[in-house]
Amino acid sequence: MKARVHVMLKDGVLDPQGEAVRHALGALGFDGVEGVRQGKVIELDLAEGTDEATVREMCEKLLANTVIESYQVELV
Amino acid sequence: MKVAVIVFPGSNCDRDMVRAFELAGAEVSRVWHKETALPAGIDLIGIPGGFSFGDYLRCGAIAARSPICGAVREHAGRGGYVLGVCNGFQILAETGLLPGALMRNRRLKYICRTVPLTITSTDSPFTARFTQGQQIALPIAHHDGNYNATPEQLELLRGEDRIVFTYDDNPNGSVNDIAGIVSANRRVLGMMPHPERAVEAAHGNTDGAQLFAGLMEALGTADA
Numbered sequence: 001m002k003a004r005v006h007v008m009l010k011d012g013v014l015d016p017q018g019e020a021v022r023h024a025l026g027a028l029g030f031d032g033v034e035g036v037r038q039g040k041v042i043e044l045d046l047a048e049g050t051d052e053a054t055v056r057e058m059c060e061k062l063l064a065n066t067v068i069e070s071y072q073v074e075l076v
Numbered sequence: 077m078k079v080a081v082i083v084f085p086g087s088n089c090d091r092d093m094v095r096a097f098e099l100a101g102a103e104v105s106r107v108w109h110k111e112t113a114l115p116a117g118i119d120l121i122g123i124p125g126g127f128s129f130g131d132y133l134r135c136g137a138i139a140a141r142s143p144i145c146g147a148v149r150e151h152a153g154r155g156g157y158v159l160g161v162c163n164g165f166q167i168l169a170e171t172g173l174l175p176g177a178l179m180r181n182r183r184l185k186y187i188c189r190t191v192p193l194t195i196t197s198t199d200s201p202f203t204a205r206f207t208q209g210q211q212i213a214l215p216i217a218h219h220d221g222n223y224n225a226t227p228e229q230l231e232l233l234r235g236e237d238r239i240v241f242t243y244d245d246n247p248n249g250s251v252n253d254i255a256g257i258v259s260a261n262r263r264v265l266g267m268m269p270h271p272e273r274a275v276e277a278a279h280g281n282t283d284g285a286q287l288f289a290g291l292m293e294a295l296g297t298a299d300a
Contacts, residue, residue: 016180065134067177068224
């Protein structure tokens with residue numbers, strides 16, 4: 001089984017990289033991009049039966065820094 | 077004063093830190109991150125700058141979970157002293173020994189230059205030899221020095237007088253111009269500027285030397 005973890009900067013935390021991407025899109029002529037937030041996706045190959053709580057524990061302990069980041073777990 | 081400087085794969089300021097402590101008169105050993113215990117009688121742990129584990133995942137994240145960090149936590153829990161510089165500050169934030177997190181610089185660029193700082197609290201062994209409001213200059217060299225914390229954490233840092241260094245001309249977007257903070261017991265310091273790169277005449281700047289001298293004063297000679 002696999003889990004996909006999405007890690008994003010929390011709302012309200014300025015995302016300088018997302019902001020740079022927004023500017024670059026504007027420079028390429030894409031009007032109307034009002035905001036860009038950049039995050040990361042982490043895919044985990046897991047032993048069958050691993051539960052979501054365990055993956056959330058991985059997020060809390062390592063995969064996300066919950067001071068500035070939020071995460072979502074998707075079991076696939 | 078007995079010092080252990082921790083070395084991670086990708087640390088690149090460990091020798092500079094060793095040199096600065098030795099110049100101040102400390103007895104220093106270097107400890108590899110895979111160790112689970114510190115040499116006996118260590119007064120202070122130095123966590124040096126660099127790019128531990130290539131800054132993979134987040135700066136400092138992997139290093140903060142390496143075997144030696146259990147011993148670092150225990151040392152700090154016993155009231156031991158810890159100095160984290162640059163990547164060392166990022167690691168201390170990731171271990172939770174200091175609040176907040178270091179993010180990518182506001183203008184996204186790696187910055188390597190000497191910057192003016194103000195000593196905003198002399199109430200710590202690290203800053204006791206400076207004067208309140210004193211302006212000094214120290215080198216910075218980082219890509220992720222943009223200090224961020226929750227409003228509650230900032231309130232606590234301000235209320236407990238734990239912000240000890242601020243930037244005069246904020247280079248990286250750090251909230252409240254924060255360049256260095258201490259723990260509640262004032263024995264753990266994390267700072268982005270490099271005091272160990274400003275301790276001898278050949279560096280062209282000795283503003284950092286007072287930090288190491290202050291620690292010697294607090295912790296005494298190696299055999300004391």
